[in-house]
Amino acid sequence: MADEGFSMHELMLLRHAEAEPGKDDRARSLSMRGRDEAAAAGRWLKAHRRLPERVLCSPAMRTVQTAELVLDIAAPELAIELSEAIYEATPGELLALLDQHADAGSVLLIGHNPGLERLVALMVEGRSDDFRGMPPAGIAVLHLDDALEPGRARLDAFWSP
Numbered sequence: 001m002a003d004e005g006f007s008m009h010e011l012m013l014l015r016h017a018e019a020e021p022g023k024d025d026r027a028r029s030l031s032m033r034g035r036d037e038a039a040a041a042g043r044w045l046k047a048h049r050r051l052p053e054r055v056l057c058s059p060a061m062r063t064v065q066t067a068e069l070v071l072d073i074a075a076p077e078l079a080i081e082l083s084e085a086i087y088e089a090t091p092g093e094l095l096a097l098l099d100q101h102a103d104a105g106s107v108l109l110i111g112h113n114p115g116l117e118r119l120v121a122l123m124v125e126g127r128s129d130d131f132r133g134m135p136p137a138g139i140a141v142l143h144l145d146d147a148l149e150p151g152r153a154r155l156d157a158f159w160s161p
Contacts, residue, residue, distance in 0.1 A: 042073030126151025
């Protein structure tokens with residue numbers, strides 16, 4: 001049964017594009033290939049009309065750069081909301097964050113593995129230990145019929161560069 005006030009019907013999960021190696025994980029920048037991957041992800045979102053109402057992004061440099069490149073192409077008018085809760089988050093922590101944004105009809109969450117790939121498994125399969133993986137700049141589009149709960153989503157699209 002749908003929660004009162006629930007409106008999120010689409011959840012897009014985007015893993016950051018390829019980053020340069022580095023000792024300070026949070027400060028790692030996108031590689032040239034990563035910049036191309038992020039631009040391709042933006043083109044895919046725009047071409048498939050997958051434009052979110054809200055964008056949540058990890059504060060790590062590679063995720064912010066991915067978000068900026070994607071949105072420059074797909075939806076330049078959208079603001080990026082940085083959330084510390086995304087960095088190194090478990091699927092449960094990501095779900096708790098998304099629950100705070102369930103009033104948005106569609107959300108794009110830009111983050112990291114293994115949290116994102118496990119969140120896809122949790123939302124679609126109902127458990128987070130059986131996951132397939134998300135490559136750099138991979139996008140999973142989940143459709144939510146009634147509730148933001150494990151096992152209640154349908155994978156509508158999966159794309160990677």
